[in-house]
Amino acid sequence: MSTDGRTPGPLAAADALDLQLRTTRTEPAASAQLEALALAVTANQPVLLWGEPGIGKSAGLGQLAEGLGLHLETVIASxxxxxxxxxxxxVGDDPAVSGVPMAPPEWAVRLARTGHGLLFFDELSSAPPAVQAALLRVVLERRVGSLALPEPVRIVAAANPPSSAADGWHLSPPLANRFVHLEWTHDPRTVARGLAGTWPEVTVPVVDPGRTSGAVARARGAISGFLTARPGLVHSLPGDAESRGRAWPSPRTWEMALRLLAASYATGAGREATAAALTGAVGDGAGIELLSYLEHLDLPDPDRVLADPEAFALPERGDRRLAFLIAVVSAVRSEPTRPRWEAGWAVLAKAVDAGAPDVAAQAAMDLAAMREADWPVPPGIDAFVELLAASGALPGGR
Incomplete structure (x- = not known):
């Protein structure tokens, strides 16, 4: 090698050729699977990409990390x-006093020192059960040994189907239930254009701070309303090993769906990407039912309703009413001022006038619990006095 670090002789030209082949450009292009991945990462939910070997899972992660300006830390789990x-x-000087700390590996220390980044576990389905068990705490609690990973660190994994993985294993149900599962496929036209020198640009969804409160309230109303109507879908462990190693509904994955839906509302993500992320959290069966429910839900913005509660019409359907009232209470909770609290009671009064006091009962109890000592009792509370007094939310009946 020459003193300036360059390869001498004919290999210098070969290296220059390789550099030219590595030089590509990007262009804006719609990709629902890239958008779904970016949405899950934005919502800070662990995501698992499933796809055959060699179709670009790792390359997609590299694009995303570059688009987000994040350090990508790759760990081959297998x-x-x-x-x-x-x-x-x-072991320290006196384990009985100081205990025995568990030293983390170098990659975890780098992420902790940086404070943010993308942690990528590759070849997850080739990791044996003992390694999968050790990963449970990393994925759910973000702890590696005695080190806690910073909250801004996002976790992504990739896996090949067991049939095409080297020494492949089905994922254990506890580990599978900690991920949003996305199917990763290739588009022949995209590959052809990429090899010509132009790859699609990753569009990163950006949360609009002005939408945050309303997005959270709408998502809470939608998910809670859906599960109230379909309680059998709260938890449903599949019967076969392959399905248990993919997405299925549980309280944990419904919380993931809540966060994904809120991020979708706050970023204005596309419908196809949102659908892929939601079904990737709770599975195809529950996810398709949820998407059908959302398609017909069309909740009003609860913040706009609280700004002028007299100007809106209560939804006609019972399930929409329930979801809407949950969203209103959530919106008040996010910014619990007296005017918004009183507006919430005006909304509940409309539910009573519409002949649906049972739908509004739980919302009334939640709203009453937010009352500050110096806030007067609003007129809209009259229909719920007996219920609130019995529950202790309204001492003395008024």
């Missing part, structure tokens, strides 16, 4: 031992 994730014991 070549690690459980102790690489659980930590190695470090």
């Amino acid at each position: 070549v690690h031992e459980p102790s690489d994730f659980a930590g190695l014991p470090v």
Whole structure:
């Protein structure tokens, strides 16, 4: 090698050729799977990409990290031992006093030092059950040994179907239930254009701060309303090993769906990407039912309703009423001022006038619990006095 670090002789030209082949450009292009991945990462939900070997899962992660301006830390899960994730014991001078801390690996220390980044676990389906068990705490609690990863660190994984993975395993149900599962496929036209030198640009959804409160309230109303109508879908563990290793509904994954839906509302994400993310959280069966429910829900913006409660009409359908009232209470909770609290009671009064006091009962109890001591009792509370007094939310009946 020459003193300036360049490769001498004919290999210098070969290296220059390789550099030219690596030089590409990007262009805006619609990609629902890239948008779904970006939405899950924006919502800070662990996401797992499923796809055959060699179709660009790792390349997609590299594009996303570059688009977000984040450091990408890649860990090949299949070549690690459980102790690489659980930590190695470090015995101090007096373990009985100081305990035995579990030393984290170098990649975890780098992420903790940086404070943010994308942590990418590749070849997850080739990791044996003992390694998958050690990863549970990393994915759910963000702890590697005694080190807590910073909250801004996003976790992404990739896996090949067991039939095409090297020494493939089905994911254990506890680990599978911690991920948003996305199917990763290739578009022949995209590959052809990419090899010509132009790849699609990753569009990163950006949360609009002005939409945040309303997005959270709408998402809470939609998910809570849906599960109230379909309680059998709250938890449903599939019967076969392959399905248990993918997405299925549980309280944990419904919370993931809540966060994904709120992020979708706050970013204005596309319908196809939102659908892929939601079904990737709770599974196809529950996800398709949820999407059908959302399609016909069309909730008003609760913040606009609270700004002028007399100007809106209560939804006709009972399930929409329930979802809407949950959203209104959530919106008041996010900014609990006296005018908004009183506006919430005006909304509940309309539900009573419409002949649906039972739908508004729980919302009334939640709203009453937010009352500050110096706030007077609003007129809209009259229909709920007996209920609130019995529950203790309204001492003395008024």
